[in-house]
């Protein structure tokens with residue numbers, strides 16, 4: 001595919017086109033990804049997640065600037081949670097990130113989650129692979145840590161930042177979502193607010209109960225709007241990267257991610273083939289009716305459906 005060569009050579013419009021293919025799951029996407037894959041595996045992938053409005057986008061913006069000062073190129077994926085509630089915030093992001101987008105070393109892409117049901121993590125992983133392949137040194141992914149899907153997206157990262165802020169955000173909510181476990185670095189943003197200190201203390205206390213691993217999750221304070229605490233945060237991100245490398249965790253985690261990715265894609269492919277076959281000859285509808293009439297139980301029906309796969313292979 002010609003666009004692949006051009007994107008690899010640094011053409012931003014070709015890069016944007018590749019990402020659109022991937023997002024739309026268009027036929028060109030698979031071939032493009034196949035050609036790009038050998039070029040991947042070099043980027044530092046950083047996930048930034050946390051409750052709505054804690055300053056994730058502002059922080060990502062500042063982190064990008066600091067990485068640029070350190071001579072690194074940056075790709076940013078903002079996963080937009082389709083709720084109308086966040087529409088305005090996204091617009092704000094655009095304005096804020098305008099200055100960044102003038103910089104050729106930064107590529108920013110917002111991804112809609114609408115209609116990406118279930119496949120969001122797979123699609124995001126593929127967009128990350130594209131940015132990695134074209135040579136971005138750092139790829140940052142911003143997601144709102146609310147639902148299961150967003151947590152999945154956070155797991156695609158090598159290093160995950162969980163961003164909290166005092167006021168508004170309900171910490172208990174966050175803990176319920178299991179977000180504490182996914183943090184490699186905890187950020188208490190809006191440290192200009194008085195309650196930030198108590199929040200940081202509470203987080204440190206909660207983290208002290210976590211089982212010991214080779215990595216002590218730091219709790220760092222930032223004031224993203226004033227560009228404060230950004231340098232120590234980037235230092236911590238680099239520190240976590242070094243930790244992953246020396247412990248061999250970088251490769252181990254990567255293999256686990258690839259394993260999950262293969263299985264997820266295989267699951268999708270199998271289900272698609274099964275549904276195609278079962279719907280074509282009305283088999284699925286027949287099973288549904290049989291179960292509804294209590295002639296079959298759902299387990300047996302599922303087994304009959306799966307046995308269709310053998311027929312397909314034959």
Ligand SMILES: Nc1nc2c(ncn2[C@@H]2O[C@H](COP(=O)(O)OP(=O)(O)OP(=O)(O)O)[C@@H](O)[C@H]2O)c(=O)[nH]1
Nearest residue numbers: 052053054055056057058086089144190223224225
């Ligand atoms: N006081 C204060 N406000 C901040 C700080 N950082 C960001 N904000 C403000 O907080 C609001 C939300 O910031 P965003 O960066 O859009 O937050 P977000 O987490 O990306 O929001 P969503 O993507 O909608 O979840 C904006 O009005 C920012 O200006 C900070 O350090 N201190």
Ligand SMILES: [Mg+2]
Nearest residue numbers: 056057089093
């Ligand atoms: Mg945001």
